[in-house]
Amino acid sequence: DAKTTQPPSMDCAEGRAANLPCNHSTISGNEYVYWYRQIHSQGPQYIIHGLKNNETNEMASLIITEDRKSSTLILPHATLRDTAVYYCIVIAAGGTSYGKLTFGQGTILTVHP
Amino acid sequence: GAGVSQSPSNKVTEKGKDVELRCDPISGHTALYWYRQSLGQGLEFLIYFQGNSAPDKSGLPSDRFSAERTGGSVSTLTIQRTQQEDSAVYLCASRLAPGTSGNTIYFGEGSWLTVV
Numbered sequence: 001d002a003k004t005t006q007p008p009s010m011d012c013a014e015g016r017a018a019n020l021p022c023n024h025s026t027i028s029g030n031e032y033v034y035w036y037r038q039i040h041s042q043g044p045q046y047i048i049h050g051l052k053n054n055e056t057n058e059m060a061s062l063i064i065t066e067d068r069k070s071s072t073l074i075l076p077h078a079t080l081r082d083t084a085v086y087y088c089i090v091i092a093a094g095g096t097s098y099g100k101l102t103f104g105q106g107t108i109l110t111v112h113p
Numbered sequence: 114g115a116g117v118s119q120s121p122s123n124k125v126t127e128k129g130k131d132v133e134l135r136c137d138p139i140s141g142h143t144a145l146y147w148y149r150q151s152l153g154q155g156l157e158f159l160i161y162f163q164g165n166s167a168p169d170k171s172g173l174p175s176d177r178f179s180a181e182r183t184g185g186s187v188s189t190l191t192i193q194r195t196q197q198e199d200s201a202v203y204l205c206a207s208r209l210a211p212g213t214s215g216n217t218i219y220f221g222e223g224s225w226l227t228v229v
Contacts, residue, residue, distance in 0.1 A: 034217070034218075036220075042223075043117075043204055043221050043223050044220045045220070046217050046219065101218065106155065
């Protein structure tokens, strides 16, 4: 699976949009971009994923650049409960590369009042 | 259950004792992963099971660690002769079979292990 690069930390004011970037310049054509977050003492929670097109669900939006080398997770109205570590990973859909998943250090997002 | 279930949720053990951690994946998921996360650190891959294939054990830190998956479902992670550096949260995750496009990995809440 392709390696990802994320900033180690970011701050956001409550009620504002949080935009978390991720670089995945070596992504392959069959690899999806996935975002997870981990709130202290809990298991990682799935947020959203996408292949080429931008995606939106009840939690967040995912913007993937046309060349697919980077993406941005957007939390439209951040709350204090969104304070967490956010992980961006790329995962192959299947085939022989369907194996262990490598998580980087993620981005620590702190939402402040 | 609907999600990945892990037990025990918390375990305190004495140095040198053996421990077993259990994972019940989501029904129908053929892929199962174990990760370890020490305090303040990222997720460290331990082992991956896929159906009846030989597991990928490349992340196991020493021969004191082993895991098995019986009947393609429940998995047990065993740590023998525990050391204080084994203290961490052990996370299990599962996923649908290969070939299913864009399928999501679901994590359990983890088993917190403290070795004293």
